[in-house]
Amino acid sequence: MIKKNCAVFISGRGSNLEKLIKESKNENFPIQIELIISDNINAKGLEFSEIYNIDSYSIDYSSFKNKSEFEQKLLKELKNKNIELICLAGFMRILSSDFIKSFTGPILNIHPSLLPKYKGLNTHQKALDNNDKIAGCTVHFVSEELDSGEIILQKSLDIDENETAETLMNRVLKLEHQAYPEAIKQIFS
Ligand code: GAR
Numbered sequence: 451m452i453k454k455n456c457a458v459f460i461s462g463r464g465s466n467l468e469k470l471i472k473e474s475k476n477e478n479f480p481i482q483i484e485l486i487i488s489d490n491i492n493a494k495g496l497e498f499s500e501i502y503n504i505d506s507y508s509i510d511y512s513s514f515k516n517k518s519e520f521e522q523k524l525l526k527e528l529k530n531k532n533i534e535l536i537c538l539a540g541f542m543r544i545l546s547s548d549f550i551k552s553f554t555g556p557i558l559n560i561h562p563s564l565l566p567k568y569k570g571l572n573t574h575q576k577a578l579d580n581n582d583k584i585a586g587c588t589v590h591f592v593s594e595e596l597d598s599g600e601i602i603l604q605k606s607l608d609i610d611e612n613e614t615a616e617t618l619m620n621r622v623l624k625l626e627h628q629a630y631p632e633a634i635k636q637i638f639s
Contacts, residue, residue, distance in 0.1 A: 451477065453480055453481055454482070455482060455531065455532050455533050455534045455535070456470075456474075456483050456533065456534070457483075457485040457487055457533040457535075457537070458470060458536075458537045458538075458539050459537070459538045459539065459541035460486065460487070460488050460490075460493055460495040460539055460540050460541055461540055461541050461542040462490065462494060462542070463495055464495015464497075465495075465540075465627065466539035466540060466626055466627065466630055467495050467498055467539045468498050469627040469631065470483060470537060470539065470631065471483050471502050471504065473634075479631070480635060481634055481638070484504070484505065484531050484532075485504070485506070485507060485527070485528070485533060486499050486504055486507070487507050487508075487509065487541075488507075488509070489508075489509055489511055489542075489543050490508070491508045491510055495540070507527050509523065509524065509527075511543070517546055518548065521546060521548065521549040525549065525552055525553065533555070534555040535555045535557075536553060536555065536556075536557040536558070536592075537558050537559075537634070538557065538558065538559040538560070539560060544596055550592060550594055556637070557592035558590070558591060558630075558633065559589070559590055559591075559592050559597070560588070560589050560626050561573070561587065561588045561590065561597050562574065562619070562622050562623070563576075563577065563585065563586070564584070564586045564587075564588060565597055565601060566597075566598070567582075569596055569597035570596065570597065572615075573585075574615040574616075574618040574622065577618065578614075582609060583609055584606045584607065584609060585606065585609050585622055586604055586606030586607060586625060587622050587629050588601055588603075588604045589604075589630055589633035590602055602636060603632055605625040605626075605628060605629045607621055607622070
């Protein structure tokens with residue numbers, strides 16, 4: 451199988467990144483991770499670059515004049531590595547519509563809610579505040595509007611009676627680790 455060259459964008463812990471790296475070791479998984487990009491030079495997830503011997507590029511937003519220059523630099527790094535697919539995995543910066551149009555391959559994102567419910571942050575607390583009975587995660591294509599692109603796959607769970615935002619976050623994260631690889635297989639098979 452000819453695998454797609456993928457870059458994973460992170461800002462923090464990187465547990466979804468690690469799951470994708472592990473899956474990509476499987477010869478039937480349709481992507482290989484060629485580059486890890488972090489907008490946070492202290493992101494814990496950058497450790498997976500060394501552990502799994504994958505190039506990483508850590509880019510400090512504040513050292514650029516504006517968003518456009520920052521994104522031009524990102525595009526250049528992606529081009530250098532022949533990246534064909536971007537997976538956002540806890541990347542907490544909104545990409546501009548220029549960036550989305552300029553990158554020719556698909557851009558995917560994982561979001562910790564059942565979109566279109568709860569775009570943005572604090573999704574688990576919002577679900578609890580609304581007395582929702584179910585919660586979950588969504589893998590979707592990135593479009594110009596935040597957390598609004600076409601949905602590829604969702605996974606849900608029942609919210610427990612004594613659920614807190616923290617327990618829900620941990621339970622949904624486990625679903626995310628299943629959902630992201632499944633969505634990637636679904637798109638490329
Ligand atoms: C995940 O829960 C992901 O869905 C969320 O950040 C977390 C990153 O965890 N993403 C967003 O909220 C994007 N809007 P990870 O770094 O351990 O993969």
